[in-house]
Every structure is written in C-alpha cells, then in structure tokens.
Amino acid sequence: MKKRDKRDTIIVSIALIIVLVIFGVSYITKAKTIPNVVADDELINCIASKSKVYVSATCPHCANQKEILGDYIASFEIIECLSNPLACQGIQGVPTWEINGERYPGVKSIAQLKQLAGC
Numbered sequence: 498m499k500k501r502d503k504r505d506t507i508i509v510s511i512a513l514i515i516v517l518v519i520f521g522v523s524y525i526t527k528a529k530t531i532p533n534v535v536a537d538d539e540l541i542n543c544i545a546s547k548s549k550v551y552v553s554a555t556c557p558h559c560a561n562q563k564e565i566l567g568d569y570i571a572s573f574e575i576i577e578c579l580s581n582p583l584a585c586q587g588i589q590g591v592p593t594w595e596i597n598g599e600r601y602p603g604v605k606s607i608a609q610l611k612q613l614a615g616c
Contacts, residue, residue, distance in 0.1 A: 534608040543616035549574035
C-alpha cells in the first residue's frame with residue numbers, strides 16, 4: 498500500500514469516527530430533552546375522558562401497557578377483544594388506543610397519551 502493510500506484511509510476513518518460521535522451526541526441530547534411526564538389524577542382523568550384502549554388477555558404488549566398505567570388502569574375504558582370481538586372490528590392489533598376518535602396502535606407512554614389526548 499502506498500503512503501498516500503494509507504493516509505487517505507486514515508483520513509476517511511477519522512472523518513467517519515467524527516460523524517459517528519456527532520450523531521451519538523445528537524441522539525443522547527435529543528433523548529434527554531424528552532419531557533418526563535409525571536402521572537397524577539388530573540392528567541389521567543383528562544386522558545381517560547378522551548380515550549379507550551383495545552386489548553387482549555393473551556397479549557404481552559397489552560400487559561406492558563397495563564404496567565405503564567399501573568393503578569391508573571382502572572380509570573380507562575378497556576375493551577377486551579377476545580371476549581368482545583364485535584367491539585373490536587377494524588382493530589388490526591392490540592393494544593390500540595382510540596383517542597378523540599382516532600386510532601393509535603401500540604404501547605404508549607403517559608407522555609405520548611398526554612400529547613395525543615391534548616391534555
């Protein structure tokens with residue numbers, strides 16, 4: 498390998514490392530700016546008044562959603578799709594949130610639910 502080829506390889510490698518570091522710092526900074534939402538009765542009541550969630554007793558993702566909501570799960574209208582398939586017509590997967598008439602599939606954090614519900 499010629500000296501020039503080695504130097505070019507080193508320069509490209511250094512540039513690649515710099516780009517990766519910049520993206521890494523950007524990712525970490527962005528992750529730290531996500532607001533940390535503390536659930537309280539007022540927030541949960543606001544979200545619950547505008548939403549319902551479709552679940553299944555055998556769904557592990559639904560169990561994760563229930564874990565996120567904790568004791569507040571009792572505040573929400575929960576439609577169990579295995580025992581009530583007619584109510585779940587058009588639902589592609591569970592959990593699916595229906596908030597203000599719009600459907601949002603997947604597990605949602607309190608912060609996401611707050612934003613979707615406009616609370």
